[in-house]
Amino acid sequence: MAVTHMTEPHTGDDEPLLSVRNLTKHYPITDGLLATDVGRVRAVDGIDLDVYPGETVGIVGESGCGKSTAARSLLRLEEPTAGTVVFDGEDITAFDTSALKRFRRRAQLLFQDSDSSFDPRMNVGDAIAEPLTVQGMRERTRRREIVTDLLDRVGLSAADADRYPHELSGGQQQRVALARALSVNPELLIADEPTAALDVSVQSEILALLDDLHATVGLSILLISHDLGVIRQLCDRVAVMYIGEIVERGSVEDVFTNPQHPYTRALVASIPTTDPRERGTAVELTGDVPSPSNPPSGCRFHTRCPELIQPDGYDFDQRTWRRIMDLRQHLADGTVDIETICHQSVMDHDDDTGPDQRSETEPTAKLREEFALPEQLEDARADSILESALDCLVAGDPGRAADLLATEFATPCEQHAPTLEATDAGQDASCLRHD
Amino acid sequence: MTQDDPLLTVENLHTSFHTDDGTVNAVDGVDFTVRRGETVCLVGESGSGKTVACESITQLFKRPPGEITAGSIVFDGIELTNCSERELTDIRGARISHVFQNPQNALNPVYTIGWQLLEAIELHQDVSRAAARAEAVELLDRVGISEASDRLEAYPHELSGGMKQRVMIAMALACQPDLLIADEPTTALDVTIQAQILRLLKDLQAEYGIGILFVTHDLGVVAEIADRVVVLYAGKVMERGTVYDVFETPCHPYTRALLDCLPGRGSLGGIPGSLPDPMAPPAGCRFHDRCPDAVPDCSTGDQPAFESVVGEDHEVSCLHYRTAAEPTVLESGVEPRRPSERTDGGDTHD
Amino acid sequence: MSSDSDSRRNTFEDVDWDEIDDTARPISHRALAIASAYAIFVGGVAYDVLLAPEGDTIASLGLSLQALDWLYILTLLTLVVFGLVPLSEHRRMTAHYWNQFKKNTAAVVSLGYLLVVFAIGSIGPRVLEKPRVDARNAYQPPVFTSVESWLPVDCVGPVVNDRCHGTWAHPLGTTHEGKDILVSVIYGMEVSMQVGLIAAFITVTIATVVGISAAYFGGWVDTVLMRYVDLQITFPTFFLYLVVVYLYGGSLFSMIVIFGLLGWGSIARIVRSEALQRREETYVLAAKNAGASSSWTIRRHLLPNVSNSVITAATLLIPSLILFEASLAFLGLGDPTVPSWGGLIASGRNDLQYAWWISTIPGVFLFGTILAFNFIGDALRDAFDPRSGGGTT
Structure with missing residues (x-):
């Protein structure tokens, strides 16, 4: 283990080991007998990323944001739709089969699900040696020595080589997976959720091991995780992904202590605190992540963003503003169940006063309640427009209601896609508030 | 509601599994109590016996090989270890509900969520179909699923993981249980969705005053939700x-x-x-x-x-x-x- | 990357991959041994076809090998190369399978029974003379039993109280032609094993190649192969065999070849669906990540992992083939020169009233063999589940 490598973080003027530009991976959606193309799942939609030698870079995001697809595409385990991936000066998207095979010695992927990443019929020794065998090392004794050394380094014993994957615990499997990835002495290790399936104590062991290898072997690591704690612990720099795009990128310190994108802020705030006295401080994001097959227009986060930009001339409470936009979103999705809401309103009314005294404003008040909107918006003009939109809705014309709201309460966030640009805080963020 | 009266008292619980290779004492003398309106977290790594301990309460595990060999589980004055399978069936779902880790596997993929929700309601309550349906809509609404009456027709695969877990919670709440046992309910979810679900559980608890037994390995979640650990x-x-x-x-x-x-x-x-x-x-x-x-x-x-x-x-x-x-x-x-x-x-x- | 290799043991850091790329790749001993075994086989066949005098393969040894025998040899050779050799190389996995397998007592007894049948069926016909027609010895009862003395022309054993008792000269009695049933049953063992193993070998080989190719390559390869399978499954194989019998007479060889070549469709479908699932496993992606080629992935990952369903399907296919051969022989559509169990059962069907043993005894063997294969098939299916039962210690 006496080999020395560059372990210092990059200084800025050296060449990146990995340089990803505009990496894109779309999956076609086909339909019908003739398998006609009816759309695309934009799993990864143009990401730029650099990894310098000896550096640990994280990609963080929720499930479905495309981070795993990005990992597989940039190793060409899946063919990227577009973009270039330059590794040590060479564009790997142009590699032929034999060049790609040689490239696999230099960049390895550590899989998320260590259990299914092992052939149940191959013992641990053969599994670790598989990359060596595949790459052409024929001498069995030499392979065995390397396997023994690797097992030792990842904290297992040589006798474990004869065991089968199902005989190992999750943590041991992940150690074996790490040994397999290291066997060809790669310069870059892409670790895809290496600890997601593990207990905290085991997770901590694996992270310590990765950190140790990073230091002793001089590996560059691209760590992909949904867990900000893990990223924070291991990485120098981090990129935050949301629906196939990078929304913020910078040093871990900057991004986590002073996040510049509202999504990052929400993500950082939703990490459960480890202090019970600080509970309940999370910024709660409403709704689910939209589908990458039909990403929102403009800024992709605008359907959930708690810091949405307001139209000129308005100054709503940000929470109210979010709810108006949620109502618009529901109208656009066609998922407002006006029948049920009005029906309930009539029923409630029946109980109290009887149908005769029902006032005309009753159903719209019910709608406001349903969408958690205040009874009266502060701004009178805005309130009258909201009221007339709700009237249209009650009258059974949701299309007109949507139009009314869309013309009055338009936000630049849904019209203009922000670009990833440097912010005053130091890191890059893609938010119109910084443009 | 008397806060101090324990809703559930588990004393000296021993649960064993008889396997081919020998007997595993998965739970080996465990005591804890859950009061109304309180959240108790069972914390431990996999293999610590936390899941078995909570499955022991209504004896959800397979018997054999599993068996409660000693101890007492008193739920609201009823000694559950002496109950027949029939009596336990009446308690499960109606008074003690479970929410499991993996919403993907806990919902049957061939039925709509409405069907499954109505089944849960009708199993324990004598209500008309229409009333059950109204209650199902109400429940989905309560767990934060918008346009609830449309969602009743949805199949599990059409919902996201967080949505499915909300449906599971709705099903668990269907019969207004006194005790909710949640076994790693957020482990399979993203942090932002996890925060939503934890908030939901807290809100529901405040509203209905149910006791929650929460099983997790994640101390961050414990810090967020537990009263006692x-x-x-x-x-x-x-x-x-x-x-x-x-x-x-x-x-x-x-x-x-x-x-x-x-x-x-x-x-x-x-x-x-x-x-x-x-x-x-x-x-x-x-x-x-x-x-x-x-x-x-x-x-x-x-x-x-x-x-x-x-x-x-x-x-x-x-x-x-x-x-x-x-x-x-x-x-x-x-x-x-x-x-x-x-x-x-x-x-x-x- | 530095590569200062001193005397310490090899580590992954001091591998010089350029050097490895440059060195010529020696062929492994194992591949050499397998290749030479098959080369000897091909040489033997070539000699038989091209050089050997008619009906006499290796005259000096007194051996006369028919096409069927060559096929049988090929089957057994393949069984050793791709069955026994890998099992002996992976001792711990084998021990694990065996531990799982032996939980099923019926299957262990069945395996013992089949090994005995296989051994006797392989050795018996080499040392025992083929049963001959001997009218004077007809209808001898099995030992410990007796029949009324008018039935046998000439009772070999003692005649007591007008009843002819069986003797050890013919422990299982004789047929209406005076053939010894024990010897006939032993000859029938070889026939049954040949039918079952050869046809299963042909079927499994084709089904595996077709199923894996369809699943791995997908696209038009998949479409063409699977549409062909659809066609083949609807093809009336039985009537084809009838035509062949009508034109050329019944022959065991043609029967095995016809049913082997046209009966693999359903297993190919099983293999394909299994391989489709395995192809999506992360370990296949992991192999790709290691730089593995398609052929490596197929050989090292797909093939071993579909083998459980293939072997299970084969063990359930073999008894149905044996039974089918017996049925054809019973109907008189078999090979009249082959002493199969079905033929033996058929020969006794007119005498069931007074000579029960002629049909019953081979029937018992047939029944036992089929049952044994079925038990083994069930036990293998359980044992091959790689996650069953945890570790072996």
């Missing part, structure tokens, strides 16, 4: 107390090690060694062979008896917690603001 290791309780006491003055070395494993707290490296063989657990304290503070006494006799520590119902099963932990913290009663600031054995600082 029970730390399990290899089938035994190591420490229990209020969440503040356990997090701020953790007394058992295992609790401290677990807290140190949290990313961003303590140091990297995990807990050296691995869980003991469940067929042949070590004598003495179960944790002694991985314990940084172990002394020879720790490896003889039984698991140490519980000793009370400063704090409400704060108890620890460790012979030497006083010497192992920072004594000034415990004796002076001064609470440190954050547990990471405490100084123990001296080896956890980086």
Whole structure:
């Protein structure tokens, strides 16, 4: 283990080991007998990323944001739709089969699900040696020595080589997976959720091991995780992904202590605190992540963003503003169940006063309640427009209601896609508030 | 509602599994109580027996091989270990509900969620179809699923993971249970969705006053939701107390090690060694062979008896917690603001 | 990357991959041994076809090998190369399978029974003379039993109280032609094993190649192969065999070849669906990540992992083939020169009233063999589940 490598973080003027530009991976959606193309799942939609030698870079995001697809595409385990991936000066998207095979010695992927990443019929020794065998090392004794050394380094014993994957615990499997990835002495290790399936104590062991290898072997690591704690612990720099795009990128310190994108802020705030006295401080994001097959227009986060930009001339409470936009979103999705809401309103009314005294404003008040909107918006003009939109809705014309709201309460966030640009805080963020 | 009357009292619970290779005592003498309106977290790593402990309450595991060999489980005055399968069936779902870790597997993919929700309602309540449907819509609405009446027609695969877990919670709430047992309900979910679900559980608890038994390995979640914490290791309780006491003055070395494993707290490296063989657990304290503070006494006799520590119902099963932990913290009663600031054995600082 | 290789043991850091790329790749001993075994086989066949005098393969040894025998040899050779050799190389996995397998007592007894049948069926016909027609010895009862003395022309054993008792000269009695049933049953063992193993070998080989190719390559390869399978499954194989019998007379060889070549469709479908699932497993991606080629992935990952369903399907296919051969022989559509169990059963069907043993005894063997294969098939299916039962210690 006496080999020395560059372990210092990059200084800025050296060449990146990995340089990803505009990496894109779309999956076609086909339909019908003739398998006609009816759309695309934009799993990864143009990401730029650099990894310098000896550096640990994280990609963080929720499930479905495309981070795993990005990992597989940039190793060409899946063919990227577009973009270039330059590794040590060479564009790997142009590699032929034999060049790609040689490239696999230099960049390895550590899989998320260590259990299914092992052939149940191959013992641990053969599994670790598989990359060596595949790459052409024929001498069995030499392979065995390397396997023994690797097992030792990842904290297992040589006798474990004869065991089968199902005989190992999750943590041991992940150690074996790490040994397999290291066997060809790669310069870059892409670790895809290496600890997601593990207990905290085991997770901590694996992270310590990765950190140790990073230091002793001089590996560059691209760590992909949904867990900000893990990223924070291991990485120098981090990129935050949301629906196939990078929304913020910078040093871990900057991004986590002073996040510049509202999504990052929400993500950082939703990490459960480890202090019970600080509970309940999370910024709660409403709704689910939209589908990458039909990403929102403009800024992709605008359907959930708690810091949405307001139209000129308005100054709503940000929470109210979010709810108006949620109502618009529901109208656009066609998922407002006006029948049920009005029906309930009539029923409630029946109980109290009887149908005769029902006032005309009753159903719209019910709608406001349903969408958690205040009874009266502060701004009178805005309130009258909201009221007339709700009237249209009650009258059974949701299309007109949507139009009314869309013309009055338009936000630049849904019209203009922000670009990833440097912010005053130091890191890059893609938010119109910084443009 | 009497807050202090325990809703569920588990005493000296022993649950064993008889396998081909021998008997595994998955739960080996566990005590805890859950009161109404309270959230109790069972914390431990996989293999600690936390899931078996909560499945023992309504005997959800397969029998055989599983069997409750000793102990008592009193739920609202009923001794559950003496109940027949029929009586248990009446209690399951109606008075004690479960929410499982994996919403993907807990919902049947061939039925709509409405069908499954109505089934849960009609199984335990004598109501008309229309009333059941109205209740289903109400429930989905309550767990934060918008346009609920449309969603009744949806199939599980059409919903996201967070949505499915909301449906599972709605099903668990269908019969207004007194006790909700949630087994790692957020482990399979993203952090932002996890925050939503935890908030939902807290809101529902405030509204209905149900007791929640929450099983998790994630101490971050515990800090977020628990009132009281029970730390399990290899089938035994190591420490229990209020969440503040356990997090701020953790007394058992295992609790401290677990807290140190949290990313961003303590140091990297995990807990050296691995869980003991469940067929042949070590004598003495179960944790002694991985314990940084172990002394020879720790490896003889039984698991140490519980000793009370400063704090409400704060108890620890460790012979030497006083010497192992920072004594000034415990004796002076001064609470440190954050547990990471405490100084123990001296080896956890980086 | 530095590569200062001193005397310490090899580590991954001091591998010089350029050097490895440059060195010529020696062929492994194992591949050499397998290749030479098959080369010897091909040489033998070539000699038989091209050079050997008619009906006499290796005259000096007095051996006369028919096409069927060559096929049988090929089957057994393949069984050793791709069955026994890998099992002996992976001792721990084998021990694990065996531990799982032996939980099923019926299957262990069945395996013992089949090994005995296989051994006797392989050796018996080499040392025992083929049963001959001997009218004077007809209708001898099995030992310990007796029949009324008018039935046998000439009772070999003692005649007591007008009843002819069986003797050890013919322990299982004789047929209406005076053939010894024990010897006939032993000859029938070889026939049954040949039918079952050869046809299963042909079927499994084709089904595996077709199923895996369809699943791995997908696209038009998949479409063409699977549409062909659809066609083949609807093809009336039985009537084809009838035509062949009508034109050329019944022959065991043609029967095995016809049913082997046209009966693999359903197994190919099983293999394909299994391989489709395996192809999506992360370990296949992991192999790709290691730089593995398609052929490596197929050989090292797909093939071993579909083998459980293939072997299970084969063990359930073999008894149905044996039964089918017996049925054809019973109907008189078999090979009249082959002493199969079905033929033996058929020969006794007119005498069931007074000579029960002629049909019953081979029937018992047939029944036992089929049952044994079925038991083994069930036990293998359980044993091959790689996650069953945890570790072996």
